[in-house]
Amino acid sequence: MSSIDYLRLLQLAAPETFLTLTGLMVLAVDLIVGRGSAPGTRIILSGSVAATGCLLAAGGLFLLPVYGTFAAGMLVADPLTVLIKVSLVILTLFTVLLAFSDAAPLADPGEYFALLLFACVGMMFLTSAEDLLMVFLALEFTSLSLYILAAFNKQSPHSTEAGIKYFLFGSISAAFMLFGLSLVYGVTGSVQLPEVAAGLARAGNDPLALVALVMIAMGFGFKVAAVPFHLWAPDVYQGAPIPSAALIASGSKVASFFVFAKVVVIGFGGAPAAVGSGAAPVWVILLGIMAAVSMILGNLAALVQVSVRRLLAFSAIAHAGYMLLGILAGTEGFGPLVYYVITYGLATVGAFGVVSIVQARTGSDRLCDFAGFHRRFPVLAFCMLIFMLSLAGIPPLAGFFGKFYVFAAAVKAGSLALFILALATSTVSLFYYLQVLKQIYVGETADASHWEPVPITVSVALLAMAFGVTLLGCFPDLLLNRITIALRITGF
C-alpha cells in the first residue's frame, strides 16, 4: 500500500473527528469546571457541550458534506452514508437531551455524555465501512461504548445485570462474527465487500462459505436483536439507564441494520444458492426464518409485559423482524429499510423519553404507573400517543408509511408469505400499544401527588421528535426523496 493521504482522511472523517474531540472536551469541562458543583449543574454543563457538539456535527454533515472513498472502502462517504450519519447524530442529540432528565442519577455526567458521543462515533464509522475489518472494528468500538453505557448506573443492580448480559452475549456473538469474517477472507481472499461478492460467487456451494454466512448473520442478528439472538434485549432495555437504552434501541439499530443490509446486499449478493434447491441463496432462507420468528415471538411476548420498557424491547424485536423483510428484498428493499429504521429510531427514543419521565417520578415503569398521565402532562401524553401509534403503524404517522414501503418492497421481491405474516402479527401489536395508551388516557389513579415539572430540554426534545414523526408521516417525500437520490447516486 502506498503512502496514506492523511489530509484526505481527516477531510472525510471530519464529523467523526469533531465528535471525538467534543467527547474529550466534555470530559475536560466536567473535570475542570464541573468538579465540586452540584450534580445537576454538572449534567447541564457537560450535557450542553455534548448537545452543541452534536448539533454542530449534524449541521456540518448536512450543509457541507464531503464525499469520497478512502483506502479502498475502509471509509466511504457518499450521500447515503452521510444521510445515515446525520440521522445517527440527531438521534444521539435527542438521547443527550433526554439524559438531562433527572431520570438518570448520573454520578459522572462527563463520562456518560462522552461515552454517548463515542458510541455515536463508532456507529458513524460503522456506517462508512465497506471493508469487513473496518466493519468489525467499528462494531466493537460501538459495542464497547454501549456495554459501559448499559452498566453505567453503579447503584442499580439491574443496570449492572443489563451491562453484564449485554457484554456476555455481545462478546460471544462478536467472536462468532469474527470467525465468520475470517472464513469469508479464507474463501474469497478479500475483505472488501465487492470483491467478497465476486469471491463468493466463484466459491459456489463451498460449505465453508455457508458456515461463514451463518456466523455473520448470527453476529448481526445479535446486534439488531432478532430472534433467536434477542435474549439480551428485554433485560438491557429494562435495566440500563434510560438514555443508554434509547441509544441502543435507536442509533445502534440504525447503524447495525444499515451495515447488515450493505454486507448482505453487496457482499452476499453473489452468495451460493442453497444446497439442492438452487432457488434461493442460503441467507434468504436464514433471514426469512429469523424474520418470521422475530415477528411472532416479539409481538406475542409483548402482549403480556407489565413493564413498559420490556414491552418496548419485545416490540423492538418484532420491528427487527419487519426490518429483516427489507433486507430480504435486496436492493429493492434498501430505501424502505433506511426510511423504516430512521423513523423507528425517532419514535423509539421518544417513547423511552416519556417512560423516563414517568420512571423518575414513580420509581418504576409498570403500565399502571402511567395511569392518569394525560392529566399531569397533557402535551407529553399526546407525544406518547404519537410515538405509540407510529410504532403500531397507524397513519398518518411515519411508522405507517415505513411499514407500507417495506412491505411493498417485500411483496415486490416475492416474499408474499412473510408479508402476510407481518401484517397478521402487526394486528396483534396494536393491542399492546393501546394498553399503554389506555393507561395514559383512560386509566384512573387515586394518587394525586404533585409531580415535579419536566426539564425544558426534555420537553423540547420530545415535542421535536413527535413533530418529526408526524411530519415524516404526512410528507414522506421529505426523507424519501433524499433517500432515493442518495441511492441513485450511490448506485443501488
Add this chain to the structure above:
Amino acid sequence: MLAWTIYSSFIGAALLMVLPRQHASLPRIVALVTAVLGLCLAFGGAIHMGSGELRTIVRVPWVSALGIDYHLGADGISLTLVVLTGLAAVAGILFSWNIATRPHEFFALYLALIGGVYGVFLSLDLFLLFVFYEIAIIPKYFLIAIWGSTRREYGAMKLALYSFAGSAMVLIGLIAAYVAAGSSTMNLMDLSAANFSRGFQMWAFPVVFIGFGVLAGLWPFHTWAPTGHVAAPTAASMLLAGVVMKLGAYGCLRVAMVLFPEGMDVWGIKILWIGSWRDVFGLLAVIGIVYGAMVALVQKDLKFVIGYSSVSHMGFVLLGLMTLNRVGLSGAVLQMFSHGVIAGLLFAVVGRMVYDRTHTRLLPELQQLHLNRTMPFAAVTFTLASMASMGLPGFSGFVAELQVLIGAWRAFPTLAVMTGIGILLGVAYSIRALHQAFFPDQVKTAAPAGPEDPVGNPISVSERFGVWLLIAASLLIGLFPGLLLQWIVPALQGPMFEALKKGGNW
C-alpha cells in the same frame, strides 16, 4: 368545496385540543359549528357537483417516488355518503349535548373520526383512502373506552382489533395489487384498469372484501358490532352504526369489487349450490340478515336489540352489492343512507333519551316505567324509528330494501325468499322492543312511576332538533328517493363500474 369537509373537521378537532379548559359549554358549541359547517359544505359541494359522475376535486403528487397522489374526488355514491356523514355528525353532537366529562377531548376525537370518514368517502387514491380508513380506528377506541358504558374497555379493544385486522387484510390486497400493477400508481381508476390476472383476482377479491366486510358487519365477522355499539356512548354508537359501518360497505364496493371484478366470476365447480365468491358473500349477507334479526328478537338489553338489528340491516347492503345489477346496487347505496339515518335515530332514543334518564336499558325494567306516559316524545320517536326500520312505505328503509330485494330476486331467487323471512323477523323484533320498552301491558304494572320520576329531566331542545333532522331525512328519501338516485344511478353507469356490468345481469 367538498374537500373542506375533511379539513374543517380536522381543524375543528385541533382547535378543541387547544381551547382553554375552563368553559364546559364551549367545546360542544365549537363542535356543533364545525359539524354544521361540514354538513353545509357537503350539501353545497353536492349541489355544486350537480350530477353523479365521477369528478376530481384535488390531485397533487404526494409521495412521488411511489406514484401516490393526494387525490380527492367524488361521484354520486360518495356524495350520498358524504351528506349522510354530515347529517349523522350534526345529529350526534345534538345528542351528546350533555357530555360533562372531558368534553374537549370527546368532541375533538369525535370530529377527528368524522374527518377520517369524510376522507374515506372522498379519496380516489387507494393509499389515501387507506390512510383515512385507519385514522378512524383510534378515535373510535378512545370514544368508547373513556365515555362508554357496559364493558367499555372490552368493547373498545374488540372494535379496535377487529377494525385493525380488517384493515390488515385490506392492506394485503392493496399492496399486492399495487405491486402486481407495476408499483407505479395507487390511483383507483388506473388500478381498476390494470387487468389483473384472473387467478390473482380470485384470491385478492375475497381478502379485500372480507377486510372491508368486517367493518360492514359481514357475518360471521360482525361480533364487534353489538358489543361495540352497546359499549359506546350515544354519539359514538350513532356514528358507528350510522357511518362507520358504511365505510366497510363503501370499501367493499369501491375497492374490492371495482378492483377485482373477475373475483366474482364462477369458479367452475359447485359446492352445495355455491359456485363463486359472489354466492358465498350473498349467502353470508342473508345469514347476517336472518341471524341478526333472530338474535335481536331475544335480547333483554334494548341497545343490544338495535346493535343486532344493525347487523341485520347491513346484510341488506352486502346482499345488494352481490346482486351485481343496477337495481340491487343502487338499493344497497340507498340502504347505506337509510340505515345510517334510522340506526342513528334508534340509538339516540335508547342511549340518550332513555338510558341517560332512567339509567337502565333492560326491557323488564323499562316495562315498569311506563315510558309511553312518562316520556311520550321518546315513545313517539321510537315508534317512528321502528316503523322506518321495519321498512314501512314512506320511510327510506322501504325503498332501499325493496330495491335490494328486486335485485336479489333477479340474481339469487332462493336467497331473496330467505331475505323475506328476515324482513318478517325484523318486524317481529321491532314490535317486541317497542311493546316491551314503551307500551307495557297495563295489567302487569299497576304501580305508577315512583318519586324518582324519569321525566324529571325533560327532553331538551337539542334532542328535539336531532330527532326532527333525522326523521325528516328518512321521510324525505322515503317519499322522494329520486333525490339520491339521481346521484347514485349515473355514478353506477360510470366507467369505474364498467367491468362489474359484464359480470352480472345489469
